[in-house]
Amino acid sequence: MNLNRSCPVCDQLWGASCRELPTYGRDTTHYECDVCGNFQITGTVFASKFHPKICSLTDIQRAAMSHILCTRESKDEPCIIDTTWLSDVLSSSTLPDPITQASSAIRYIGDEVSGTGSAISKPNVQFPALIGAPNYHSFTSLLTDLADQNLIKIGSSVRLHGYTMHYDVDLTLQGWEKYQELQLGRISSGYGFIAMQFSDPILDPFVEEVVKPAVMNGTGYELVHMRDVGRAGIIDNIMRAQIRDAEFVIADLTHDNSGAYWEAGYAEGLGKPVIYICEKDKFDKDKTHFDTSHCTTVVWSASRNCGFEEELIATLRRSLNIPPHT
Ligand SMILES: [Zn+2]
Known part of the structure; x- marks a missing residue:
């Protein structure tokens, strides 16, 4: 028998309905929340973090978890909330900033209207969590701001139980232009992305101590790694x-990592500048995949004696049309 109850993750934040499903003898409880989706919480984690009597989660933490759960890609399998998942999420995940929320809202409205051919008569209960809003009030004021900027149009607004509800939401022509730019990744977010093997004892410190500072000093761009935004697999779609929003991608091919090749290909498909790098001994001995053999590959060495930083910066500045240093 399914039991209707309040969602242990998003609780009262979005007014979502949640069902508790039987898990027959397993030490986990299975939930289906209209916003967070399909997830299970282990007995230990529920007792220490989610039990209503001892719960210490803040609304921001709930909103961040709800955002991660409802935006994950593999929705068929329930997400298992265990000690590792929870500590990863609580230590590394923050909600998107308001600019990113606004972009996500425009994407969501554009997708919905494109799919149905008409304005969103009543916003879906998942909408605020999908864009990473911290609460319902902040979500509705974001929509109001977007309407003030003439990016969206709102058919009517009603105040109900202290909340504003917006109905018949659509993009304006200006909003559709912004939507197209967003879809094509043409909105500059002022950072570069590095695709690489995770947790390599030589590459990790090399990226932190050499590549990131060199990119910042030589181009002014911060270089972001998946680890900086959360553990891959938990937030794969992020x-x-x-x-998509990066200015450029640097792909390290030292370990023949299929993920790094995929990420580089995805970026190339979007028309982003992609710069390949590879450890010198590996490159001299095995080269890289033949599909990248025509691309410029900047070689590096942990001993730092191969002019890597200078060549990387010169390549990046050429790719980004930054004038040479004067
Ligand atoms: Zn929920």
Whole structure:
């Protein structure tokens, strides 16, 4: 028998309906929330973090978890909320900033209207969590701001139980222009993305101590790694968004990592500048995949004696049309 109850993750934030499903003898409880989707919480984590009597989660943490759950890609399988998942999410995940929320709202409205051919008569209960809004009030004021900027149009607004509800939401022509730019990744977010093997004892410190500072000093761009935005696999779709909105991508091919090749290909498909790098011994001995053999590859060495930083910066500045240093 399914039991209707308040969602242990988003609780009262979005007014979502949630069902508790039987899990027959397993030490997890299975939930289906209209906003967070399909997830299970282990007995240990529920007792220590989610039990209503001891719950210490803040509304911001609930909103961040709800955002991650409802935007994950593999929705058929329930997400298992165990100790590792929770500590990863609580330590590394923050809600998107208001600019990113606004872009996501325009994407959402554009997708919905394109799919149905008509304005969104009543916003879906998932809408605020999908864009990463911290609460309902902040969500509705964001929509009001977008309407004030003539990016969206709102048919009517009603105040109900202290909340504003917007109806018949659509994009304006200006909003559709912005939507197209967003879809094509043409909105500059002022950072570069590095695609690489995770947790390599030589590459990790090399990226932190050499590549990131060199890129910042030589171009003014911050270089972002998936680790900086959360653990891959938990927020797999956030990686795509990070690449789509990046100014450029640096792909390290030292380990023949299929993920790094995929991310580079995704970025090339979007028309982003992609710069390949590879450890010198590996490159001299094995080269990289033949599909990248025509691309410029900047080689690096942990001993730092191969002019890597200078060549990387010169390549990046050429790709980004930044004038040479005077
Ligand atoms: Zn929920």
